[in-house]
Amino acid sequence: MSFTFAIVGGGLTGTAMLQLFAEKVRQEIDLNLLNPSEIKIQIFEKQETFGPGFPQRDRNVMPFHITNMCAKDMGILFGKSADFQEWVDHHQDSFQEQFPYFEKASFGQGGCNHYPRAIMGAYLIDRFHEAYQKAQALGLGVELFQDLRLSI
Ligand SMILES: Cc1cc2nc3c(=O)[nH]c(=O)nc-3n(C[C@H](O)[C@H](O)[C@H](O)COP(=O)(O)OP(=O)(O)OC[C@H]3O[C@@H](n4cnc5c(N)ncnc54)[C@H](O)[C@@H]3O)c2cc1C
Numbered sequence: 001m002s003f004t005f006a007i008v009g010g011g012l013t014g015t016a017m018l019q020l021f022a023e024k025v026r027q028e029i030d031l032n033l034l035n036p037s038e039i040k041i042q043i044f045e046k047q048e049t050f051g052p053g054f055p056q057r058d059r060n061v062m063p064f065h066i067t068n069m070c071a072k073d074m075g076i077l078f079g080k081s082a083d084f085q086e087w088v089d090h091h092q093d094s095f096q097e098q099f100p101y102f103e104k105a106s107f108g109q110g111g112c113n114h115y116p117r118a119i120m121g122a123y124l125i126d127r128f129h130e131a132y133q134k135a136q137a138l139g140l141g142v143e144l145f146q147d148l149r150l151s152i
Pocket of ligand 1: 008009010011012013014044045046047052053054055066067068069
């Protein structure tokens, strides 16, 4: 029997869903409980980019639009709430071109940082692509639909 799962909306929740789904499938494959070739995932997104939703999309935000929660609590990976903060720590040296307004360690106090939402958007793009590649590497059929075209 084969299954097709559809995720409508490739924003924050869709990205988290794809990450979690790929991880659960990996666990089932490891236990020989699943044949990945029988599972297909279709993701539908009406905007041009997968990952960010409305509040993180760079064309919707200005640099002073910051996230309202500590970055260390905004990670989208299950059981890893610090993932967003760790992603920023790891990538901030390369932010200069994309986010010229970014200055290290200027966004919070006591380990609670509020970054511009566009940076959260870049994190979500990264995590979406990572999950997409992970699902493909597991042998799942993954189809992306944007404006009724198939692409990533
Ligand atoms: C102005 C604003 C500021 C916010 N600030 C914060 C914040 O600082 N911190 C926080 O935690 N939360 C914030 N939120 C809440 C935020 O919406 C959620 O954190 C998160 O983005 C919700 O994820 P989501 O997947 O439900 O929606 P989204 O991330 O918006 O994803 C939904 C996706 O579905 C797509 N879509 C919609 N309809 C269709 C369709 N018919 N077919 C295909 N695709 C479709 C959209 O294009 C979008 O990409 C804010 C919300 C708003 C509006």
